[in-house]
Amino acid sequence: MSPLFLSRVQFAFVISFHILFPAFTIGLAHWLAFVEWRWLRTRESLWRDLYFFWLKIFAVSFGMGVVSGIVMSFQFGTNWAVLSERAGAILGPLLSYEVLTAFFLEATFLGVMLFGWKRVSHKVHFLATCMVALGTLISTFWIISANSWMQTPQGHAIVDGMFVPVDWWAVIFNPSFPYRLAHMVLAAFITTCFVIGGVSAWYLVRGDHFAAGRRGLKMAVAFAAIAVPLQILAGDLHGLNVGKHQPVKLAAMEGHWHEGEPGEGVPLVLFGLPDQDGERNRFEVAVPRLGSVVLTHSWDGTIQPLTAVPADERPPVAPVFWGFRVMVGLGVLMLLLTLASLWAWWRGWMFDQSGRARWLWQGWRLLSPAGFVALLAGWYVVEIGRQPYVVYGLLRTSEAVSPNITAAAVMSSLVTYACAYAVIFGAGIWYLLKMIRRGPHPDETPPEHGGGDKTPARPLSVGDDEVPGDQHEAVKKEGAR
Template sequence: MDPLLLSRIQFGFVISFHILFPAFTIGLASWLAFVEGQWLRTRDSVWRDLYFFWTKIFAVSFGMGVVSGIVMSFQFGTNWAVLSEQAGNILGPLLSYEVLTAFFLEATFLGVMLFGWGRVSEKLHFLATCMVALGTLISTFWIISANSWMQTPQGYTLVDGVFHPADWMAIIFNPSFPYRLAHMVLAAFITTCFVIGGVSAGYLWRGTHREPARRMLRMAVLFAAITVPLQVFVGDLHGLNVREHQPVKLAAMEAHWEHGAEGEGVPLVLFAVPNEREERNDFEVAVPRLGSLVLTHSWDGTIEPLTAVPASERPPVKPVFYSFRVMVGIGMLMLLLVLASLWAWWRKRLFEDRRVLWGWRMMTLSGFIAILAGWYVVEIGRQPYVIYGLLRTADAVSPIDGASVLASLIIYAAAYAVVFGAGIWYLTRLLKKGPVPHEPPLSPEGGEKTPMRPLSVPDESIEGGA
């Protein structure tokens, strides 16, 4: 019944749901812009069918992202009132900028994108799709800026425990922001890429929707071949930034407890069971010096160990250590699958190689898992601070009793189980049905229904899906 623990559990529960849908729609909006551009360029009906198919998936995902986002913002006032009071002068404007620049842009063009086909000119409709895609990226910009400031705060003055903005450019473009923005946007694109590739591989595996599936898988392989290696590079730069600005988080990621002998370097721990009580690793499997090469780009470089700070200043090591390895492991599997796909493509067997198709099917949801693991590294690794080095999480929680937090947590869990369970089931059915030939809709004068909300876009029956 500890209100701090329950509030952290509730925040983690809600953010874990929320981050999945915006991340997916960030990549999906750009994919829709690409597909509609191909349709306008080629006039090939397959591209048009793919556009309508993925628009339905986008509409449902966007709707669920909005629902979970409302709960996310609601928590700041109920569970983290002290954080809102002390950092609201900085976080409030940043989140307001997101609404003013991104949400309004998306809201303006979303209706045209979802319901304007056949009602506005083709160029205007394409512009609306591009603006929605741009809006998702602008939204990412502001959200990551706010979160990055909490990781690496600068550009503020502290007066009586309250943060006041002193330099907005320093606040927005804080030290970790460029790396985290690039890392998150690429993660969102890769997540969508592997969903598209996995869905297309499933169709080819079953022998359905072959032509749309071929195009989707071909595009997924090409895009992944660019973005996955790029993500490895950006992740390395991000790691160097963490080493400079959040060394304790990096030590937790590597379960690095103490300095070795002079010139020994840092080993790369492949597996271990971190023992926080004894300040050591049990069952450790490590490669000597490789950690120095990866983490410092030097054969004998060192990083600050966990024992350099008191235990009260360290994050929980186990979840950070394991989450980081899950994220990196999935990234390596993605890279191997891309290489295998390129090899199969070169041999002209990309669409027939059952091992490659099986790999894409198995990796369909891998991006979501990697995003969650990476987010846990970022957020848990920041502990015990909510604003790194300045405001402890224990001091940011609202003065409420544990029973109230527990009650709201139970209600959220029950509501999410119903709402998101139904939403995910519906998405699964839509994906199973697949892209079908789609003629342009009738004009309003023709008597066609005009939906007024995103979730009403996929209104056809999903029974008898392939």
């Protein structure tokens, strides 16, 4: 229980909470922009009801993301002072650019988006929604740029032990940045897509909000059919980039310990229990040469094995190995469910009330949190896989921790964070589930713009859990129709 170990645990705990909410709001902001655009084009009330329903979800998720993000910044000064001192000249400006270009943009238009429905024109309100969505992408750009520089540092000089920028273009657009940005943005979109599809499918299973559930599931299937294959392509390109710039991480992802015989290629390890001390995989199940095809796009290509570097240069193999397989496995399941849904849609029975459609709806329900799990698993692969370095190849994690911090201080702050997060995020998630359980209701949607009442919208209000009897019957009739 050293200060280094506890500081790593604390950072992992905080970022594991934080990354979920920004990723979800990135996709949800763009979903809201699409829904409002459809309402402007069709003026169909269902689109407007969907917009205000998901706007409530967005508002709470955005708030929890901001709260968890504030805590992260303190750790750089308290737990990782050496990192802040030595790399601050690069990381500081990148994070400041995120605040200046993205956070201010989001903060400016978020109030209009949440409360301006009856105070501005519909076109101005739509512009505000688009600006918030754009702000989430700009924020992602700078955060991924800073993290990618730590993975593949370029464009700097080391002067008296300090990282000094000499080429900002090379710093920002470092070798792994384009691949990691595409992979992260698509992951955020897919995470939101499966939440929307899962919630919509749950309404269909439950027999309520059939029109909203039908439309939401249709849009989720259509988007997943585009985003999931693109994510597979982006992941493949990212893997090639990792093999070029972080070969030890790739070897840990694949559980590849030793150099094979010339010409035999690299097997694809499907299952195994990595034994770091024994430098092997126990109970290994592998497909010969398939690893070469996947990792190098050639029949007999090779990658650098883990034993090519000293033991103290290798990351913890087991979490990287299994995190990668959890991410890929969930991606395969999401692809299969998308293909099955497209088949059902094409054959005309995706919304059939009989049993053959219900198993499809249940599949979307079960995979609704899959994006979050895959996102965390992928993030663990990225961050644990670069160990023992915090700036890859240049600054070890053990050298970046604050020198005078004590284990007791880190433990006390970790316990405090855990208790605070349990209360804050427990209440927030409970409120989110309450809103989802209630579903979209026309009586909670603000009226059209142009009336005499200029009271702003109340996006976080939730009515009674019980639906009025006449409205419940209307919902049932809509479902039957």
